[in-house]
Amino acid sequence: MPSEQELLTFAAAVQYYQEDTSQHTLFDAACYAFLAFDQASPPSARLTVLYILYGLYADLPLEKNPFLAFFIDLIDGNDKPNADDENDDVKRNQNDDRELEQHFVYCILEGTIQHVKDLVPQSVCDDPSTLPPIHHFAERLTQLKTCVSTLVDDPCGEKRVSKTINKPKDTKQAIQSGYVNQVEYLSQQMEKVLMHAFHTHPEVVDICGLKPEYLPRWIELNLLLASDITPMFLKRPNFEEYLQALLNVPVSGHSLDVIHHLVTCANPCHLPSEFLHMYISNSILSCELLAKGPWQDRQVKLVAKFIQSLLEKKIIRMSEYLVEIQSFCVGYLRFKGVAVLFRMVSSEAQKAGYEIGRARPTEQKQQQQQQQQQQQQLAGPSSSNVSRRSVV
Secondary structure, three states: OOOOHHHOOHHHHHHHHHHHOOOOOHHHHHHHHHHHOOOOOOHHHHHHHHHHHHHOOOOOOHHHOOOHHHHHHHHHOOOOOOOOOOOHHHHHHHHHHHHHHHHHHHHHHHOOHHHHOOOOHHHHHHOHHHOOOOOOOHHHHHHHHHOOOOOOOOOOOHHHHHOOOOOOOOHHHHHHOOHHHHOOOOOHHHHHHHHHHHHHOOOHHHHOOOOHHHHHHHHHHOHHHHHHHHHHHOOOOOHHHHHHHHHHOOOOHHHHHHHHHHHHOOOOOOOOHHHHHHHHHHHHHHHHHOOOOHHHHHHHHHHHHHHHHHHHOOOOOHHHHHHHHHHHHHHOOOOHHHHHHHHHHHHHHHHOOOEOOEOOHHHHHHHHHHHHHHHHHHHOOOOOOOOOOOOO
16 A cells, blocks of 8 residues: 555655755755665656755756756766666666656756646656656757756855845956956856956956966856856966866866867867876776765766767877776776777777787886876976876
8 A cells, every 4th residue: 555655746745855854954955855866766756856856946947956967967868777687677667767767857857847746756657648748949958958057055045145246247347356256156147248358358368367276166156157268368377377276176067068178179278288187087086086876977977978078089199098097997887988988998909909908018118107207297396297186
């Protein structure tokens, strides 16, 4: 016989969850629900968690939902469960459950999820046709992906609200007030003001006074603007300080996007090979430092996609990263993106005369010598060398 909770509608489940977690802030309560998603085994329970993550922030625009990145990942992810020892029926059921979850998330992203608020989750699992059809609004999905938010802060919190008041209203005021060093969350209007200033008046780069130590926060809070102006600051005489600041940025979707933009945009920046090597090493390390779970899974996918893109565009040379990339891939082969990267690296390694997982003796010796030379250079007194920083 179904329990009382199992008979709750989606809307009632959100209300019940809010009452049950009333001692916590809204954001903390949402985080607890998010962490319970992977442990939820019945498909109905997983749909309930998805609706709770949506429902807790239903009064805000979807762009402000801190779990939007998670929703996007669910519809973009094509990873299949590692079920080599399971029969075809179990695999088929798992695929059906995954498709149902993706359909449910599409309803959230397309704004049609309200049509199911009075339904019981189990009834949706029994009859998926009760869900609104998917319209595949490409423009809307693209818009959501460009403004996707990360799980950093509660968008309803006072701290975030206080950052949006008393903004400079024009270019002159924004520059003269030293506003760029306040490192705040900007409205789209304010971003346009500053972007216009930087592009219309190139000398703004010299007079605005953006300090290197503020660059990491700019990237996390204002991704589009940071991607647009960072190349300008890397052309300054003290560009090494900004490179060092980029190494201090925690490896996230935002920082990976900025570095990728720097080396692949229409006028790419020619970043030092030592810097790229350090950043890629830090990216791999960031995956290892995260505890197993959805956050590590997402980080692994982002890093694998980043490395694969750099290899395909010939930004980095396979021979310089062979050992590191293969070691990274071996630990996360359950992800489709990592498996694709591993096959690419292994194929190139064989063409170059390497054994899988091990370089030829002569090549291995050369790699060791190169690594020793790089370490000696990085340990030297020259300020032009960027020191390696670990990331969490």
